[in-house]
């Protein structure tokens with residue numbers, strides 16, 4: 001009789017993922033804050049405001065994570081707080097982050113620190129942001145300060161969060177600042193970001209002997225709507241190249257692939273000690289001769305699939321297994337640095353969490369070296385262009401009153417982390433309909 005409990009390896013990291021601008025509050029010195037002041041940019045005119053008030057009260061979040069039995073947390077440091085003007089470092093801000101990491105350590109939680117998660121200091125934006133190639137030098141100067149200040153408390157660094165999403169949303173879709181729609185700019189920004197990643201990878205290793213440096217890649221699947229239609233397959237492939245392979249090929253094989261360019265990127269080669277997978281959903285892609293601006297592709301969600309809140313996509317847990325298998329080819333440790341769903345009433349999340357973790361477990365059975373899972377996210381936070389309309393938290397937050405209310409998923413995730421397993425009892429209690437699907441009969 002097969003074992004009915006899905007065990008995870010000893011030492012597996014159970015964490016939550018967050019980012020500075022989305023949770024700290026009053027990040028007035030970055031480009032997102034300025035963007036939020038412009039009418040029409042954020043859904044329902046929402047603003048980050050006090051966010052989850054974490055800058056003032058980080059211990060509220062840390063205590064909750066510790067009480068849940070988590071042993072890992074991914075958080076980002078805010079460049080615009082640390083370097084308030086070009087070359088002007090606010091040492092008090094660095095001290096504050098030091099205190100935070102120390103507080104995490106005291107609670108038995110290992111910090112994974114992201115150095116750039118979508119937000120740029122306003123002074124950088126005024127100089128052209130990531131279109132200005134000097135940004136690489138600026139970024140390294142800032143990274144050096146951070147690693148010197150925080151290196152006592154962590155050696156696990158994520159240089160950049162999702163350079164593909166940052167460049168796509170800001171320069172192609174126009175939904176993130178600076179709101180451009182320009183393909184040339186999109187890939188110029190992506191290339192510069194990946195060069196900055198590689199430079200940071202080297203600099204961090206010079207500063208810290210035992211550093212473990214990676215980046216977080218948002219891997220999204222683009223599947224042909226009609227699997228046997230050659231044109232659907234072609235446009236799906238183009239999407240995959242543009243969104244996924246450009247980044248992966250550059251930082252692993254040291255090669256630019258179209259549309260990011262073509263040719264060697266030798267200084268970028270093998271600049272990963274580990275890779276972060278941010279996995280959410282997939283798109284179906286259909287050839288459309290009228291969609292010239294979109295590379296002749298129409299993207300949609302499977303009408304048969306279970307839709308997620310706010311048009312976020314479809315529930316597609318198999319993508320977790322597929323993504324991990326694809327990334328396993330690199331032969332380096334993998335962290336799932338983000339995964340979750342928007343679900344204000346928590347009627348899908350417990351099931352979604354179990355299904356995604358089951359797919360992760362399957363990948364582990366195939367010896368994919370997954371070392372940890374960071375759920376996005378602990379507490380509802382400011383969801384960029386979607387404002388407060390998408391609720392990804394295990395804990396519900398009322399941003400007006402700062403009242404926090406754990407959703408059932410919080411208890412489920414705590415139980416999984418504490419038992420380092422998905423047990424039949426948990427399945428039965430949180431998603432009994434899955435017992436039939438996942439358990440041996």
Ligand code: FCB
Nearest residue numbers: 019161162165218376383
């Ligand atoms: C990812 C971002 C993260 C959050 C989640 C929902 O693309 O990295 O900040 O917005 O999506």
